[in-house]
Amino acid sequence: MKRIFLALIGAGALVGLALVMLPQRAVDPTPQARLKQQYATKVKSSVDHSKFDQLKRPFAKPQEVTAACLTCHNGRAGEVMKSSHWTWTRTEYIEGQGIRTIGKKNALNNFCIGIEGNEQSCNKCHAGYGYGDKNFDFKNPLNIDCLACHDNSDTYLKANMGAGMPDLKVDLNKVAEHVGRPTRVNCVTCHGFGGGGNNVKHGDIEKALFEPTRDVDVHMASEGENLLCVDCHTAEKHQILGKMYSLSSMNRNRVSCETCHSEVPHKDDVLNKHMLKVACQTCHIPVYAKVNPTKLRWDWSTAGKLKDGEPYEEKDASGTDSYLSIKGSFIWGKKLKPDYVWSNGTASHYLLGDPVDPSKPLKINELHGNYNDPEAKIIPVKIHRAKQIYDTENKYLIQPKTVSTKPGDGGYWKEFNWQRASEEGMKLAGLPYSGKYGFIETEMTWPINHMVSPKGQTVACTECHIREGGRLAELKGFYLPGRDFSSLIERLGGGMLLLTLSGVFVHGGARYWTSRKRKGGE
Amino acid sequence: MRKEYVYQAFERFWHWTQAALILFLGVTGFEIHGTFHFFGYAQAVHFHNIAAIAFLILIAFAIFWHFSTGEWRQYIPTLTNLRAQGEYYVLGIFRNSPHPLKKSVLSKLNPLQKLVYAGLKLLVIPVIALSGLLYMFYRYPQRYEVIALRIESLRTIALIHTAGAFLLVAFFIAHLYLITTGRTLTSNLKAMLTGFEELENEPNHAPEERSQP
Numbered sequence: 001m002k003r004i005f006l007a008l009i010g011a012g013a014l015v016g017l018a019l020v021m022l023p024q025r026a027v028d029p030t031p032q033a034r035l036k037q038q039y040a041t042k043v044k045s046s047v048d049h050s051k052f053d054q055l056k057r058p059f060a061k062p063q064e065v066t067a068a069c070l071t072c073h074n075g076r077a078g079e080v081m082k083s084s085h086w087t088w089t090r091t092e093y094i095e096g097q098g099i100r101t102i103g104k105k106n107a108l109n110n111f112c113i114g115i116e117g118n119e120q121s122c123n124k125c126h127a128g129y130g131y132g133d134k135n136f137d138f139k140n141p142l143n144i145d146c147l148a149c150h151d152n153s154d155t156y157l158k159a160n161m162g163a164g165m166p167d168l169k170v171d172l173n174k175v176a177e178h179v180g181r182p183t184r185v186n187c188v189t190c191h192g193f194g195g196g197g198n199n200v201k202h203g204d205i206e207k208a209l210f211e212p213t214r215d216v217d218v219h220m221a222s223e224g225e226n227l228l229c230v231d232c233h234t235a236e237k238h239q240i241l242g243k244m245y246s247l248s249s250m251n252r253n254r255v256s257c258e259t260c261h262s263e264v265p266h267k268d269d270v271l272n273k274h275m276l277k278v279a280c281q282t283c284h285i286p287v288y289a290k291v292n293p294t295k296l297r298w299d300w301s302t303a304g305k306l307k308d309g310e311p312y313e314e315k316d317a318s319g320t321d322s323y324l325s326i327k328g329s330f331i332w333g334k335k336l337k338p339d340y341v342w343s344n345g346t347a348s349h350y351l352l353g354d355p356v357d358p359s360k361p362l363k364i365n366e367l368h369g370n371y372n373d374p375e376a377k378i379i380p381v382k383i384h385r386a387k388q389i390y391d392t393e394n395k396y397l398i399q400p401k402t403v404s405t406k407p408g409d410g411g412y413w414k415e416f417n418w419q420r421a422s423e424e425g426m427k428l429a430g431l432p433y434s435g436k437y438g439f440i441e442t443e444m445t446w447p448i449n450h451m452v453s454p455k456g457q458t459v460a461c462t463e464c465h466i467r468e469g470g471r472l473a474e475l476k477g478f479y480l481p482g483r484d485f486s487s488l489i490e491r492l493g494g495g496m497l498l499l500t501l502s503g504v505f506v507h508g509g510a511r512y513w514t515s516r517k518r519k520g521g522e
Numbered sequence: 523m524r525k526e527y528v529y530q531a532f533e534r535f536w537h538w539t540q541a542a543l544i545l546f547l548g549v550t551g552f553e554i555h556g557t558f559h560f561f562g563y564a565q566a567v568h569f570h571n572i573a574a575i576a577f578l579i580l581i582a583f584a585i586f587w588h589f590s591t592g593e594w595r596q597y598i599p600t601l602t603n604l605r606a607q608g609e610y611y612v613l614g615i616f617r618n619s620p621h622p623l624k625k626s627v628l629s630k631l632n633p634l635q636k637l638v639y640a641g642l643k644l645l646v647i648p649v650i651a652l653s654g655l656l657y658m659f660y661r662y663p664q665r666y667e668v669i670a671l672r673i674e675s676l677r678t679i680a681l682i683h684t685a686g687a688f689l690l691v692a693f694f695i696a697h698l699y700l701i702t703t704g705r706t707l708t709s710n711l712k713a714m715l716t717g718f719e720e721l722e723n724e725p726n727h728a729p730e731e732r733s734q735p
Binding site: 003006007010011014015017018019021268270273276277371372373374375376460461462465466467478479481482483484485486489492493494496497500501503504507508510511514515518 | 531534535538539542554555556559562563564567568571572573574575576578579580611615616617618662663664665674675676677680681684685687688689691692695696699702
C-alpha cells in the first residue's frame, strides 16, 4: 500500500513538474475588460455645431457648406486633398511591376469594371462634388464633400448619377448643423455599396453594420461595445489607417487586431504560436455575408437580352437579382465559408493596358505570399469570379462605357451594344480598340476582415486539422498536423501493426492449441 | 525454486509510468495525427505536450538510475544464445520446453530482449523524443528570425515522429503479448508489479544478497 502510494506521489510529481516546465505566458487577466472600459467612453464633440452662426443659414450649393466648414477648420482641406478618398490613386511599388500610380481612377475590377467614362454614376462615392469626368478640378478645396463622412444627422445622401453631388432632397442647413465624427452609417453608405448594391463587393461590409448584433460583429454590436469604423481605422490629418488589396499593393498603413489585442492574446501558448502563420481573421471570422448575400460570380457575357425591346431583370428564389439585361447574370451567396490564401501584405494588380492570357482566368488582383515567406500569414478571402469583356486582338481588358449620360454616347446600359460601348470606353481611356471583343474569365481576391464573430463561434481546431474536407484542404506547400501524412509511412506503419497483431494472434493461438493438445494427450 | 527480488522499486515505478505515458502519448498523438477523435483536438495537443515533458523528465531519472546502479549493463546486446532464444519462441514454447536461459537478478533479460530493448532505448526513444522536441520548438518561418537551427519544414520532423510512433505502438502490442510467455502466463506481470519472481536455482551464481527496501 505504502509503495503504491509512493508511486502515485512520484507520478503526480512528474506530471506536476511537466506542467511547470511547459512554456506559459503571464497573461493579463483582464485585457478585454480594460479595452471595454477604454471604449465605453464615447468621443463627444467639444462644440455644438448647431450654435454656429456660419451654419445657421440656408445653403444654395453644397460648396457653400464646405466654404463654411473651412472658415474654422483651416488647413483641413489640404489634408483631405492628400487622402485617397479624394485622389482615388496612390503611388505604390508593385512587385514585378515597379512603381505605379494605382487607384479607383485607373484600376479595373470585375464588377462594374472601372470608372473611366462612367464617372457620373461611379463617382457618387467620391469624397467630392462634381467629379463627372477626368477634367475634374482636384485642386479646388470647395469641391470637397465634408458631409458624406461627417454628417451625423443621418439625412445626407448623394444623388444617383450626380457625380458626387448631394441629392436634391437633402436639407444642407440641417446637415451642416449636425456634423461630427464619422459614424458607421457614413462609412458603410459607400463602402458597403460598392459594385452597385448592398454587400456586392466585400461580403463583410454591408448595411447590417449600421446597427449590428453581437453575432454579426462582436466589436460594433450596437448592444455591445458599439465601436465605430473609425475606432480601428484611426486617422491622422485625414489620412485614414487601413486599405484594401483590391487596390493596394504595399504592406503599409494596415489596421491590425494586435494594436488592441497584443501579439499574444490567447492564454494558450499553442494558439499564440498559430499567430506566426495564421491571421486573427482566419479563425475569428468563420463565416461572411452573415446577413445579406454577396456577389460571387458576375457573367457580363449574357448581358443585353431584351424583352419587347426593353431591358428586364430576373430574381432568384431568395429575391436577389440573378439576371439584369444591363449587367448580365449573377450568382450570390450568403453565410459563406471564406477561401484561404497566403498573404504577406503585398499584392499585384491588373491595370488598364496590361496584357492578358485568355487561356486561363486572369487574376485582376493577386495576393502574394507562401508558407516560407516570413511575413506571410493565412488569411480568409472572398473570391469573386467574372466573365468580362476584353479586346481579342490587342489582348487586354476593355474598359467599356456603361453609363449613359446623353443619347448616342455609347453607354451600354442604354444602347446594349458592346461594340459601341467598347469604342467609346477605350477612346476615353486613351487606348486603341481593335473592333473585336470577347469575354474572359477573371478573378478578384477580397480579404475578409470585418464581422468578427463572438468567441464561441471561432473556427474549431478540427475544421483545419482534419484529414479531409478541412477549411485549408486546398492550401498546399506546408505540413499541417492532422491533415497531412506520408502515405508511405502510414502504409508501412499500418502494415507493421497488422503484422504484429496477426503475429500475436497466430503465435498465441498456436500456443493455446498445442497446450490443449498436450493436456488432452496426458 | 526461490523467490528473488528482481525489479527494484524505482525500476517498477519507471516501467509502469513509462507504460502509461507511452499509451497516453500514443492515443493523444494519433488523435493529433488525425487518425481518430477522442479527447478533442485542442485537449489532445495540450495533454500530449504535458505528457511529453513528463516523459522527458522520467527518461532523465531513468538514465541516472541505469548508470548509478550499473543496470545499464543488462541491456548490452549479445549474440550468444540469441539463436537458442529465437528457437524457443518459434518451437520450444509450443512443446512446453523450459526457457533456454535461466533468469537471474544479474541477468534479467534474454538475448532477444537485450537486443530489442537496446534498440528501443538507443534508437526509437531518442528519435521520437528528439523529433518531438523539435516539433515542439520548431520555428515557423517568421519575422525577426534568429536562425540557429535551420529546419526547412515541419514535414520532416513530423514524419520521423510519426514513424517512431508506429514503431512504439508495434512494440507495445508485442510487449503486451510477451508478458504471457514467462514461466507461467502471469509470472512476468506479477514480477513487474511486486518486484518478486520465482526463479530457478542457478548453479553458476550464488543467490544475491540484497536487502529489501
